[in-house]
Amino acid sequence: MLDEIVNAVRNCRSCVVLTGAGISAESGVPTFRGSEGLWGKFKPEELATMSAFISNPKLVWEWYNWRRQVVGEVKPNPGHYALCDLQRWFDRFTLITQNVDGLHRAAGSENILELHGNIYRNKCVDCNHQLPEDMDIDPDNISSCPRCGGKIRPDVVWFGEMLDAQIINKAFSESEQTELFFSIGTSAIVHPAASLPITAKRQGATLVEINPEMTPLSGLADYYVSAKSGEFLPTLVERLKQTSPPG
Ligand code: BJW
Numbered sequence: 001m002l003d004e005i006v007n008a009v010r011n012c013r014s015c016v017v018l019t020g021a022g023i024s025a026e027s028g029v030p031t032f033r034g035s036e037g038l039w040g041k042f043k044p045e046e047l048a049t050m051s052a053f054i055s056n057p058k059l060v061w062e063w064y065n066w067r068r069q070v071v072g073e074v075k076p077n078p079g080h081y082a083l084c085d086l087q088r089w090f091d092r093f094t095l096i097t098q099n100v101d102g103l104h105r106a107a108g109s110e111n112i113l114e115l116h117g118n119i120y121r122n123k124c125v126d127c128n129h130q131l132p133e134d135m136d137i138d139p140d141n142i143s144s145c146p147r148c149g150g151k152i153r154p155d156v157v158w159f160g161e162m163l164d165a166q167i168i169n170k171a172f173s174e175s176e177q178t179e180l181f182f183s184i185g186t187s188a189i190v191h192p193a194a195s196l197p198i199t200a201k202r203q204g205a206t207l208v209e210i211n212p213e214m215t216p217l218s219g220l221a222d223y224y225v226s227a228k229s230g231e232f233l234p235t236l237v238e239r240l241k242q243t244s245p246p247g
């Protein structure tokens, strides 16, 4: 399997990578689903929706403050760093992430499309005005928007909310054109992100999935690798360096 994927990288000039919570798991960031996932302990509808924020903003902010703290204490892992390296084998490379943790940027990746926002950013719930990243929010006394007085919320995408049109359009257009697509560490059930690998495959891309557990995508993948991304991706990059250095 490793050799086939090395060959695919060698033979393709464009690549799109879609990552999910699994790529940050080895850094110590909890995933959403699965036995150890956040949704095992917390209810998404009570925390990651606009109606949750309207009915209990204090609870929502307590949860995001806790997650900011978790994310603030961790570092990128070998999987994040291997993706920085991987881009050197392609003329065109797009890193699309569903993660809000900023770890791809911390690892040095560029041109990242953050589909679900960023946990450090703040915005106004009413007028969408962007506020400084370093604002600490007190759940008992949530700051107000300087423009309209609306409550401040984290700049992430909750269920039922539209993704940023420019970002999702770019993600689809890159996925439609790419020769190679990696789906890494995502349960591949949350749309529209989960449609990206399907779109790529339909347009003729070679589809590689890296995930210790099978997902609805696994049957469609040309290569399904049952492994942790922090173990498989560095192995892939090492093998590439030995056999076919970047051009
Ligand atoms: C490892 C590993 C290791 C572990 N190495 N791997 C079409 C069909 C059906 C429903 C819909 C549809 N279109 C839209 C919807 C509704 C909804 C949706 O998709 N629901 C599904 C659950 C069915 N989508 C939306 O609401 C989206 N908005 C939208 O479409 O707007 C238009 C619209 C509006 C109104 C109605 C209809 C349409 C918005 C989705 C926003 C998702 N938001 C969250 C929270 C972000 C903020 C925050 O972080 O707090 O995003 S939910 C959560 O799920 C988070 C994630 O980004 C997202 C995806 O999760 P991910 O990354 O896949 O994580 P996990 O935990 O699920 O999986 C981890 C994987 O890693 C596992 O598979 C492990 O095995 C693996 N793993 N260790 C590699 N070491």
Ligand code: ZN
Pocket (backbone or CB within 6 Å): 124, 125, 126, 127, 128, 129, 145, 146, 147, 148, 149, 150
């Ligand atoms: Zn406002």
